[in-house]
Amino acid sequence: MTLGERVHGLFEQLHVPVFRYLLRKTRDSGRAEDITQETFLRLFRHLRENRLLDNPKAWIFTVAKNLAVDASRDESHLKDLDETTWKNVEESRSGLQADPEKLMLQRERLDRLHIAVLNLTPLQRECLHLRAEGLRYREIAGLLELSPSTVMDAVRRATLKLAREFDGEVSA
Amino acid sequence: MNTGTEKTAFNADGHPDESRLLLALERELSLEETAEIEQHLGTCWSCRARSSEMQSGILAFVEYREKRYLPSLEPPPHHFSGFTGKLGRIAAEGNPDGLALRIWRSIWRFVTSSNQVKWVSATAAIMVAVIFWTQVLFNPSTISASEFLARATAAQNPGTEQKDQVSRTAHQRVRITNGQQTVVREFEWTVGIPIPQARWQMKAEPSKWNAPLTADRFAAWRDSVSTRKDKVKRSGDRWTLDTTAVDDLVKEAWLVVRGSDFHPLEQHIRFADNRQLDFEELAFEISTPQRTDRGSVAPARIAPSSPAKTPEVASEPAVDLNETELELRYTMFANQWDLGEDLLIARTPSGVAVIGTASAGDRAASMQSILSGLPNVQVSITAPVGVDRPTASNRSAPGKSAPASSVPLLKDVLDQAFTSAEQRREFVDRCLDASDTELAHAWALKKLVDRYSESEERLLKTESQDKLREMLRTHLQELADANAGLDPLIELLPGSRVQRPDVPGNWLTNILTLFAQVQQQDSLVASLVVGTQANGKDAAAASASLRSVHQIIGALLARLNNLEVGSQRK
Numbered sequence: 179m180t181l182g183e184r185v186h187g188l189f190e191q192l193h194v195p196v197f198r199y200l201l202r203k204t205r206d207s208g209r210a211e212d213i214t215q216e217t218f219l220r221l222f223r224h225l226r227e228n229r230l231l232d233n234p235k236a237w238i239f240t241v242a243k244n245l246a247v248d249a250s251r252d253e254s255h256l257k258d259l260d261e262t263t264w265k266n267v268e269e270s271r272s273g274l275q276a277d278p279e280k281l282m283l284q285r286e287r288l289d290r291l292h293i294a295v296l297n298l299t300p301l302q303r304e305c306l307h308l309r310a311e312g313l314r315y316r317e318i319a320g321l322l323e324l325s326p327s328t329v330m331d332a333v334r335r336a337t338l339k340l341a342r343e344f345d346g347e348v349s350a
Numbered sequence: 351m352n353t354g355t356e357k358t359a360f361n362a363d364g365h366p367d368e369s370r371l372l373l374a375l376e377r378e379l380s381l382e383e384t385a386e387i388e389q390h391l392g393t394c395w396s397c398r399a400r401s402s403e404m405q406s407g408i409l410a411f412v413e414y415r416e417k418r419y420l421p422s423l424e425p426p427p428h429h430f431s432g433f434t435g436k437l438g439r440i441a442a443e444g445n446p447d448g449l450a451l452r453i454w455r456s457i458w459r460f461v462t463s464s465n466q467v468k469w470v471s472a473t474a475a476i477m478v479a480v481i482f483w484t485q486v487l488f489n490p491s492t493i494s495a496s497e498f499l500a501r502a503t504a505a506q507n508p509g510t511e512q513k514d515q516v517s518r519t520a521h522q523r524v525r526i527t528n529g530q531q532t533v534v535r536e537f538e539w540t541v542g543i544p545i546p547q548a549r550w551q552m553k554a555e556p557s558k559w560n561a562p563l564t565a566d567r568f569a570a571w572r573d574s575v576s577t578r579k580d581k582v583k584r585s586g587d588r589w590t591l592d593t594t595a596v597d598d599l600v601k602e603a604w605l606v607v608r609g610s611d612f613h614p615l616e617q618h619i620r621f622a623d624n625r626q627l628d629f630e631e632l633a634f635e636i637s638t639p640q641r642t643d644r645g646s647v648a649p650a651r652i653a654p655s656s657p658a659k660t661p662e663v664a665s666e667p668a669v670d671l672n673e674t675e676l677e678l679r680y681t682m683f684a685n686q687w688d689l690g691e692d693l694l695i696a697r698t699p700s701g702v703a704v705i706g707t708a709s710a711g712d713r714a715a716s717m718q719s720i721l722s723g724l725p726n727v728q729v730s731i732t733a734p735v736g737v738d739r740p741t742a743s744n745r746s747a748p749g750k751s752a753p754a755s756s757v758p759l760l761k762d763v764l765d766q767a768f769t770s771a772e773q774r775r776e777f778v779d780r781c782l783d784a785s786d787t788e789l790a791h792a793w794a795l796k797k798l799v800d801r802y803s804e805s806e807e808r809l810l811k812t813e814s815q816d817k818l819r820e821m822l823r824t825h826l827q828e829l830a831d832a833n834a835g836l837d838p839l840i841e842l843l844p845g846s847r848v849q850r851p852d853v854p855g856n857w858l859t860n861i862l863t864l865f866a867q868v869q870q871q872d873s874l875v876a877s878l879v880v881g882t883q884a885n886g887k888d889a890a891a892a893s894a895s896l897r898s899v900h901q902i903i904g905a906l907l908a909r910l911n912n913l914e915v916g917s918q919r920k
Contacts, residue, residue: 181441182437186434186437197426198420198423201423207425207426208426211427211430214430215436218433219436219437222437222440222441223440288413288417291413291414292414292418293705293706293707293732294410294414294707295411295414295419296694296706297692297693297705307415310411310415314378315376315378330369330372331369333372334368334372336407337372337404337406337407337408337411338404339407340407340410341407343410343707344410
């Protein structure tokens, strides 16, 4: 297997989770796509220089994060809610308050899940998304520059909080 | 995740802690440890319930992510179509040298730049399409002014016969502004009968205006005008009726309704002397007597004509969202809604939003009512579903947050110190309350210092900076008061006293350290007096840790007290 084939294989395997991660960081699909590609191109250069790489997945996410941080260094500290997110929240409220016909069970449950996830701390949300993308706690900890126990604690608190919000009504 | 320091899967009480249960769920323990925990779960209902609870949380998140979050994500605009070519070009370059790197960077900038050009072109095309759609296809209007007002009146004040003669009440919250002064007023009326207090006061200022925003009243004014000209137009989801009058105290008024149901949303009145009043409906609902019980699905009742907020000056049309956000935070601080609530504050396309579920239904209603009155603030706060969530101070009672097998580490000490169970319970409750309060203030402090760096504080006006410092000072003082409430517990601890440590560091690092220490202290207090998870510590170790942490908090508070808030954050 050539180096190019190896990087291409990793790209096929990981570009979707990396893109989703970057989309959360940048809220800009074009920029997320560009940074995703640049991340894997850097991976190719890194490997071509015979540099060490114990955990490609952790390396790729870390480089992607750093590139996203560089790209957004001049942006506001406060992350904006995109219009879709706000629209969803507004729709969920209007669905709950003004239009009983919309209170179909599945829709209502998803609305409440959405609100519950928004109610988690940013760290908890980030850890859950990264965990759902397949990263282990140590990898998330390395990416976020936290201790593994902090990440584990965030996941633990978040899962308990979500469970208690939806006590006894886990979907079939 | 198994580390050298974590050699046993179980605590002194014979149960694995929640972290270990989570690691077992996640298959991150060794085979041996996993087998031990699996075996324990087979015999312990309490631990099985906790493990199952975490599993439910994971399932809930996966459900949200797969059904709501992932489908909402934008796809990559070019579907990574250029990646293979780029990779091939780099592979063909050979080892990069300085020149190649510069060439590549130039190519990269070009790619990025051309992407932006494409984006701008796409945006322009969309805007042209929208303008064509709204201005050409939907104009001119297709309904008359009379029909417009009839439908708007019916939407706002439907007849009672539609609902089996049940008396229903309409509640409306309206923001009224004249460009300089803004007030929020609330109105209610019985549905199906003429709306009271609806006459326009031709000379009223916003703070004295006492008429709701109604199509009925707009129609009455229009009918009273002898010479007028109407124009009905549609733009997107909104219909507007614009009526100009001759020889009247009002020379022009326009009413904006929602296209889907003709519900009035805005009203604008321009007087003959060019004064103008703008009305915007912030909330509207129709409730029945059966649905207005506290805790039911109906929102809380709105008091008639009671201003939700004192008038404020809004002289500049340009909105400073930093000021908006600070005002929102300060209002929440003044109402103590920054304590014990986990609400998200974020920027939206048109202002600042506060989102989340409040800890109790009545608090949610108050927040919704008062925060909605703040200019450029969007509020989406829901009441908790079902019964109110238990507060942290309920930890003394067996609840979900504490394992069923809880035994306080200080049980013997407490039994010895207090002769009656009642005294002991009161003492424990006081300790938990103090620790909860302290933790709530620590969270509030941390959120503020996380949000406002020195440079961001400088973006605020002087009075807003003062408000920020007032919030920081108050939280710090109340945290110190709550910390002192734990002194009686410290006195009871076995072991020798320790010297108060010296804590170097600046304002920011001290606040963050304080937050971490208060969190640790809260956990230790709970394990010592009510027996929550002690992370493997016995009574002596937990007591020594608590004494040490309490001393560090005291030292941090003393040092922070000597640092002037805000001015010495370097």
